[in-house]
Amino acid sequence: MPKAYWINTFRVITDQGRFAAYAELAGPAMEAAGGRFLVRGLPARAFESGVVERTTLIEFPSVDAAVAAYDSPAYQEALRALGDGAERDVRIVEALP
Known part of the structure; x- marks a missing residue:
């Protein structure tokens, strides 16, 4: 089963306090679900339509593991903490074999 990658971009962060509360909960929730953070932060450069x-x-052992992480009670708690504090785009992509 191929690995999967969770790609999360924050289009707009409207409440830094809520974002900080989310980050404090979301990181441990992802790691507890088998996720491994590979990238966190602003791009060093953006090109074309970037x-x-x-x-x-975040790297996961499989798509199922990444979806289970999203659905987990711990991550749902993080989402409640974030509330309307940010506009995001979340994608889970299966790795190439």
């Missing part, structure tokens, strides 16, 4: 927005890339 947008400079906070990006997170």
Whole structure:
């Protein structure tokens, strides 16, 4: 089963306090679900239609593991903490064999 990658971009962060509360809960939730953070922060450079927005890339053992992480009670708690404090785009992509 191929690995999967969770790609999360924050289009707009409207409440830094809520974002900080989310980050404090979300990181441990992802790691507890088998995720390994590979990237966290703003892009060093953006080209063509690239947008400079906070990006997170997390490696998981499989798509199922990444989806289970999203659905987990711990991550759902992090989402409640974030509330409407940010506008995000979350994608889970299967790795090439």
